[in-house]
Amino acid sequence: MSEQSFEEMLDETFKTIHTGEVVDGTVIDVKEDQIILNIGYKADGIITRNEYSSTPGIDLTTVVSVGDTMQAKVLKVNDGEGQVLLTYRRLVADNGNKKLEEAFENQTVLTATVSQVMNGGLGVVIDEARVFIPASLVSDTYVKDLSVYKDKEVSFVITEYNPKRRRIIGDCKQLIVAQKEAAQKELLEKIHEGDTIEGTVKNVTDFGAFIDLGGVDGLLHISEMSWGRTENPKKVYKVGDSVKCFIKEINGNKIALSVKYPDSNPWNDAATKYAVGNVVKGKVARMTDFGAFVELEPGVDALLHVSQISKDHIEKPSDVLQVGQEVTAKVVDFNAEDKKISLSIKALTAPQPEEKVEEPEEDADVVSVDIDAVIAAEKEE
Numbered sequence: 563m564s565e566q567s568f569e570e571m572l573d574e575t576f577k578t579i580h581t582g583e584v585v586d587g588t589v590i591d592v593k594e595d596q597i598i599l600n601i602g603y604k605a606d607g608i609i610t611r612n613e614y615s616s617t618p619g620i621d622l623t624t625v626v627s628v629g630d631t632m633q634a635k636v637l638k639v640n641d642g643e644g645q646v647l648l649t650y651r652r653l654v655a656d657n658g659n660k661k662l663e664e665a666f667e668n669q670t671v672l673t674a675t676v677s678q679v680m681n682g683g684l685g686v687v688i689d690e691a692r693v694f695i696p697a698s699l700v701s702d703t704y705v706k707d708l709s710v711y712k713d714k715e716v717s718f719v720i721t722e723y724n725p726k727r728r729r730i731i732g733d734c735k736q737l738i739v740a741q742k743e744a745a746q747k748e749l750l751e752k753i754h755e756g757d758t759i760e761g762t763v764k765n766v767t768d769f770g771a772f773i774d775l776g777g778v779d780g781l782l783h784i785s786e787m788s789w790g791r792t793e794n795p796k797k798v799y800k801v802g803d804s805v806k807c808f809i810k811e812i813n814g815n816k817i818a819l820s821v822k823y824p825d826s827n828p829w830n831d832a833a834t835k836y837a838v839g840n841v842v843k844g845k846v847a848r849m850t851d852f853g854a855f856v857e858l859e860p861g862v863d864a865l866l867h868v869s870q871i872s873k874d875h876i877e878k879p880s881d882v883l884q885v886g887q888e889v890t891a892k893v894v895d896f897n898a899e900d901k902k903i904s905l906s907i908k909a910l911t912a913p914q915p916e917e918k919v920e921e922p923e924e925d926a927d928v929v930s931v932d933i934d935a936v937i938a939a940e941k942e943e
Contacts, residue, residue: 658689666723745777780817789861864903
């Protein structure tokens with residue numbers, strides 16, 4: 563038996579390693595951009611910054627220390643300089659892919675921080691394994707600016723897993739839909755018509771505001787925003803406002819809301835404030851050829867017929883009145899049932915002693931005009 567050289571005997575004390583093998587090592591040196599490991603082989607192992615993490619510019623001295631033990635995967639047994647090139651990042655990614663595969667098979671809910679925002683969706687990383695969430699699956703509603711998700715945590719399930727094609731798809735939408743359905747069911751079981759409820763303005767349109775009640779959206783229609791006239795809901799509410807209202811109607815999963823509380827109805831004491839003979843003040847809200855509608859207070863309008871504006875003949879109200887103008891008039895008719903009030907400025911003018919007061923034509927001071935019909939016709943125009 564021939565004698566072995568010292569080098570041959572030394573080689574035998576070291577284990578044999580192969581590309582792709584996972585090895586254990588101890589950190590013997592660390593710099594900002596590389597880690598040196600003693601892996602029990604004739605050559606030390608090297609992990610570069612890029613093979614440690616996908617985080618750009620990471621300072622490796624802040625994440626590992628001399629003496630730490632860690633596992634790594636062999637990339638090259640000899641990097642050309644007699645050292646073994648290792649990767650920690652790809653080993654973690656392998657484990658991450660296994661985790662994603664299990665999550666896909668079990669439909670486990672995962673949570674991760676959005677690391678990348680692209681035109682077509684979001685990118686998240688779980689243990690160095692990348693998941694793509696298409697824009698259509700980010701939310702249950704259209705998101706115009708995906709950048710709002712940057713560095714934010716999102717929850718999702720894996721709906722497609724194909725690592726060979728590097729296609730791992732996440733879905734946030736189905737979780738959001740499921741959560742909303744559960745919250746909706748819970749809320750609908752405990753609320754009733756007439757209940758007072760608080761919510762947050764989610765969206766404002768020309769016809770009203772949608773209020774998030776905590777799982778269900780309710781509609782606060784423009785006609786239910788005030789006892790008076792609301793010209794533009796966007797001037798009354800903005801997204802994020804807190805609103806206290808009551809449930810006017812529940813129809814399936816549709817909820818109609820209102821802030822017109824019955825006890826604040828201005829018609830409750832209108833019979834006293836606007837009794838026939840009372841002199842009142844109001845502002846001209848709008849005009850037609852036959853008269854002017856005067857707002858006595860929000861929710862209470864009265865008709866000032868063209869024949870009751872002046873003793874002199876007037877062709878149309880706009881000849882002597884302007885929208886927004888304050889007028890003083892006498893109440894000449896009050897109809898509580900139909901919520902109609904008729905005014906007269908002419909009735910305030912006392913007749914001269916020598917003048918003969920003409921008997922008014924039948925119900926001259928009380929003009930029969932369907933105010934509701936007029937308002938409806940105006941809206942149609």
